Amino acid sequence: MAILTASYVGQSFGAFDLFSGITASVPNNGKIGLVGPNGIGKTTLLLILAGMAQPSAGTVTLARGARIGYLTQESSQAFTGKDHTVHEEMLAAFTDLRADEARLREMEIQMAEGTTDDELLSRYSSLQVQFELAGGYDYQLRIKQTLTGLGFSADDWQMPLTHLSGGQKTRALLARLLLEKPNLLILDEPTNHLDVGAVEWLEGALKIWDGAVLLVSHDRYFLDKVVDTIWEMTRAGLTTYRGNYSAYVQQRHDRWELLEQEFTTFKERAAKELDFIRRNIAGQRTQMAQGKLSRLAREVEAIRVGGLGMIAQLSSKGWLQVSSRLDLRRPASSPDELHAQLHALRSPRRPPELNMSLRPSHRSGNIILRTTELQVGYPGHAPLFMADDIELHRQECAALIGGNGTGKTTFLRTILSEMIPAAGDVMLGASLNVGYFSQTQEHLHPDETVLDEFLRHCNMLLGEARSYLARFLFQGDDVYKRISSLSGGERSRLALAILTLDEANFLLLDEPTNHLDIPAQEALQATLETFGGTVLLVSHDRYLVDRLATQIWELRDGRLRVFNGSYQEYLAQREQEILAQKEAAVLETAVPANHGTDEPAQLSKNEQRRRAAALHELEANITALEARLAQITRDMEQAAQDSAFDKIQTLGIEYADTEKQLEQRLEEWEFLHE
Numbered sequence: 001m002a003i004l005t006a007s008y009v010g011q012s013f014g015a016f017d018l019f020s021g022i023t024a025s026v027p028n029n030g031k032i033g034l035v036g037p038n039g040i041g042k043t044t045l046l047l048i049l050a051g052m053a054q055p056s057a058g059t060v061t062l063a064r065g066a067r068i069g070y071l072t073q074e075s076s077q078a079f080t081g082k083d084h085t086v087h088e089e090m091l092a093a094f095t096d097l098r099a100d101e102a103r104l105r106e107m108e109i110q111m112a113e114g115t116t117d118d119e120l121l122s123r124y125s126s127l128q129v130q131f132e133l134a135g136g137y138d139y140q141l142r143i144k145q146t147l148t149g150l151g152f153s154a155d156d157w158q159m160p161l162t163h164l165s166g167g168q169k170t171r172a173l174l175a176r177l178l179l180e181k182p183n184l185l186i187l188d189e190p191t192n193h194l195d196v197g198a199v200e201w202l203e204g205a206l207k208i209w210d211g212a213v214l215l216v217s218h219d220r221y222f223l224d225k226v227v228d229t230i231w232e233m234t235r236a237g238l239t240t241y242r243g244n245y246s247a248y249v250q251q252r253h254d255r256w257e258l259l260e261q262e263f264t265t266f267k268e269r270a271a272k273e274l275d276f277i278r279r280n281i282a283g284q285r286t287q288m289a290q291g292k293l294s295r296l297a298r299e300v301e302a303i304r305v306g307g308l309g310m311i312a313q314l315s316s317k318g319w320l321q322v323s324s325r326l327d328l329r330r331p332a333s334s335p336d337e338l339h340a341q342l343h344a345l346r347s348p349r350r351p352p353e354l355n356m357s358l359r360p361s362h363r364s365g366n367i368i369l370r371t372t373e374l375q376v377g378y379p380g381h382a383p384l385f386m387a388d389d390i391e392l393h394r395q396e397c398a399a400l401i402g403g404n405g406t407g408k409t410t411f412l413r414t415i416l417s418e419m420i421p422a423a424g425d426v427m428l429g430a431s432l433n434v435g436y437f438s439q440t441q442e443h444l445h446p447d448e449t450v451l452d453e454f455l456r457h458c459n460m461l462l463g464e465a466r467s468y469l470a471r472f473l474f475q476g477d478d479v480y481k482r483i484s485s486l487s488g489g490e491r492s493r494l495a496l497a498i499l500t501l502d503e504a505n506f507l508l509l510d511e512p513t514n515h516l517d518i519p520a521q522e523a524l525q526a527t528l529e530t531f532g533g534t535v536l537l538v539s540h541d542r543y544l545v546d547r548l549a550t551q552i553w554e555l556r557d558g559r560l561r562v563f564n565g566s567y568q569e570y571l572a573q574r575e576q577e578i579l580a581q582k583e584a585a586v587l588e589t590a591v592p593a594n595h596g597t598d599e600p601a602q603l604s605k606n607e608q609r610r611r612a613a614a615l616h617e618l619e620a621n622i623t624a625l626e627a628r629l630a631q632i633t634r635d636m637e638q639a640a641q642d643s644a645f646d647k648i649q650t651l652g653i654e655y656a657d658t659e660k661q662l663e664q665r666l667e668e669w670e671f672l673h674e
Contacts, residue, residue: 003028003066003184003212004049009058011044018044020057021306022238024231026184031206032214033223033245036233037351038489038517042216043073043188045233049214050186062184069182071174073189079161079173086164086172087157090143093179097139100131108652128652137656139179141663146175149201151194167193178205187215191222195403196540218518220245221542234351236307245543249522259348262308270296270342278335293338297331300341307348354523355471356496360505360533365430368392368506368534369415374424376411376560383422384410387560392551394429397528397535399545399567402555408538409439411560412508415536428506435504439511439538441495446484450474450494453483457498472497473520488515496524505533513541542567582671583611618669625662632658 002025010020018041026032034042047053049060050070062068080092091098107124135142147157150171164172170193177185185206191199203225206213217223223230223245230241230248239255241248273296280289298319302310305328332338369392377383384407392398400408413419415426416436428434445453455465469479472493483491492515499507507528513521525544528535539545545552545567552563552570563570632655639647 001028001063002026003030003063004068005061006049007059007061009045009048009055009060011041011048011053012056019233019235019237022058022233024238024240026212026214028183028212029210030212030214030229031209031227032212032229032231033227034214034216034231034233035223035245035248035518037519038487040233040235042233046070046186046188046214046216066183067180068184068186069177069180070186071170071177071188071190073192074166074170080176082161084161085158086147086152086161087143089161089172089176090147090179093176094139097131097134097136100127100134101136104128104131104652137659138663141660142179146178146205149198149205150175151198171198174202182211184212184214185209187213187217189216189218191217191219196401196542197403218513218516218521219541219543220518220521221546224543256348256350259308263347266303266308266311267342267345270300274335274339274342277338281335293333293335294331297333297338297341300338300345301328301331303345304341351519352473354473354493354496354520356500356523356527358500358507358527358531358533359503360531361433361503362431362505364394364432364505364533366394367429368394368396368432369429369536370427372425372427374426374560375422376407376414376419377422378410378419379422383558385555385558385560387411387424388562390553390560390562392534392536394534395532396550397537397548398551398553399549400536400538400553400555400560401540401545406555408555409510411555412436412510412536412538415508432506433502433504434506434508435499435502437495437499437507437509437512439514441491444483444491444495446482448483449480450483450486450490451479453494454479454497458501469494469497489517489520492516493520507531507533507535508538509535510538511540512537513539513544579671615669618665622662622665622669625658625665628658629655629662 004026006022006024008020009022011018012020022045034045036042044053048055050068051060051062052070079089081088084092104124104127107120107127110120111124131137152168152171152175156168161169161172174187174190190202194202199219199222203222206226213226215227225244227244228242230243230245232239232241232248232252241251243251273292277289277293277296280286281293283289298314299311302314306313332341369390371387371390373389374387375383376385376387390398400411402408410419414421415428416434445456448456450469451462451465454469455462458465460468466479474490474493474497481490483494486494492512496512512524516524521541521544525547528544528548535548537545537548549567550565552565552567554561554563554570563573565573632651635647636651636655639651
């Protein structure tokens with residue numbers, strides 16, 4: 001059953017049609033990713049589906065009683081209280097629940113003061129059940145989990161909302177939406193202001209989300225982990241693909257090949273029918289030829305406007321119904337007119353793509369980069385980090401990952417000799433031609449046009465330069481735009497165009513996909529996969545890292561750690577390390593410490609025995625807590641029958657504490673058991 005349905009939705013601005021004919025539905029528990037090039041209208045469509053904008057055409061229907069939660073790209077959405085702290089804003093998601101909690105406390109006070117009223121007791125019992133089912137005993141825990149997961153420290157909880165940065169405000173809005181639990185969650189670029197840890201937490205939260213999710217994201221790895229359906233938005237409309245992002249990429253390739261084959265088949269059939277029409281339009285089969293002319297002419301006109309899929313709709317719905325929805329011209333009425341229209345039909349065209357190539361001018365030596373006892377930082381200050389010794393070989397790709405502010409860009413500047421090491425040595429290999437992509441593109445001159453800036457870096461003729469820029473989607477008058485007026489994606493595309501001129505054999509890429517839409521990201525990835533040189537990649541784009549990296553350099557806690565292997569192998573090792581840390585923490589509390597020392601118990605050759613003992617102790621503890629909860633429930637029922645109202649209040653508090661202890665023990669058991 002669909003929670004939301006859109007039928008033939010369109011949006012126009014004057015004579016400009018942004019999109020039209022969008023028909024789709026969101027299943028109750030669907031997880032949908034909306035993708036498409038920048039400027040296609042994805043955000044506008046989300047606004048319409050969320051009920052925050054009216055379409056120029058079509059209708060949007062929301063299931064009765066369903067609630068929508070919508071997160072915009074920017075932090076312009078209003079908070080429930082402008083004077084709230086972060087924690088107070090989260091509490092606002094539970095206004096009704098907290099009102100029930102206050103009513104329960106009032107009733108408990110009345111009962112403790114000796115009011116013995118069957119009606120009061122009945123209302124209290126009913127409200128308590130409602131409160132428990134609604135999560136009344138764990139909403140504070142949910143707030144803590146959500147704020148921590150999205151990167152808010154305990155100190156941030158009491159920070160006034162007015163003091164938050166734009167990124168922090170967006171994260172706070174996202175946290176409140178998650179706590180409100182709407183039936184349909186609509187998210188526009190939810191990962192924009194999240195570090196990798198917060199993104200991974202959000203992935204986990206959305207995968208088990210009890211409701212529908214519709215999101216726009218340029219993070220392909222995030223889409224792979226979260227969604228089970230892809231909506232692809234193009235100028236031709238909306239196409240649905242089943243599966244995650246990687247499945248969509250393969251299906252899209254297969255679909256384009258099928259469309260091209262179907263178009264060829266149609267043109268061949270149409271040519272044969274047109275030949276029959278020409279030979280028989282004035283002969284004994286005039287009526288048959290005219291019938292074929294009418295039918296084929298309608299098919300050609302429908303394909304011109306709506307694509308090959310319109311043939312099936314003509315068969316099922318008829319010309320009148322199809323023509324009423326589409327802006328169709330009068331069909332051809334003669335063989336010559338039909339021939340001209342058939343000849344004018346163009347094969348289904350794939351959306352325009354970035355067409356770049358990276359060709360090294362010459363081969364480098366085998367050793368590209370080597371460091372020994374390296375420390376990176378600024379003169380006169382403590383080092384930002386120390387690094388494991390590094391050795392990078394030709395045609396390898398090292399991915400440097402880590403949180404913001406850990407020193408990744410500073411490390412690149414050290415390699416480029418723009419900064420000297422705080423300690424240790426950086427040695428570059430022989431025959432290197434280094435190309436650098438800066439995430440800030442500070443080398444671009446804001447007052448120059450795209451064409452003039454490009455010509456500063458090459459000796460091409462004007463026409464040749466314009467053709468080269470067209471490969472990076474700067475077409476027509478786009479080349480006369482000033483750098484200062486370009487979007488982030490356009491600046492990145494221009495910087496990439498200039499980078500390809502260097503013919504570098506060692507690329508230092510600092511967040512190259514930050515502002516690129518998904519088609520441009522795919523094109524850059526395909527180019528780097530066939531690059532004949534070496535790459536050092538700084539990126540939060542986990543999909544790109546996953547496809548390219550042969551080494552992972554992780555910056556964390558003031559140290560750069562080198563992992564020789566793919567991103568998936570790195571994740572597997574990290575998961576093992578985290579699990580081992582959790583097991584050790586559980587064992588530290590579950591197994592007695594070494595007697596006579598302050599050191600906690602260490603895992604040894606008796607690890608299996610200790611783990612079994614710890615599991616046994618935890619299981620016994622869990623069984624006891626579960627039995628205690630059952631007993632408290634029975635005691636509360638008995639207290640209600642005896643009108644022991646003060647005892648009910650005490651038991652209610654004990655129930656909540658016991659339930660919390662049980663949740664903690666279950667988490668510990670799960671870590672050990674895995």
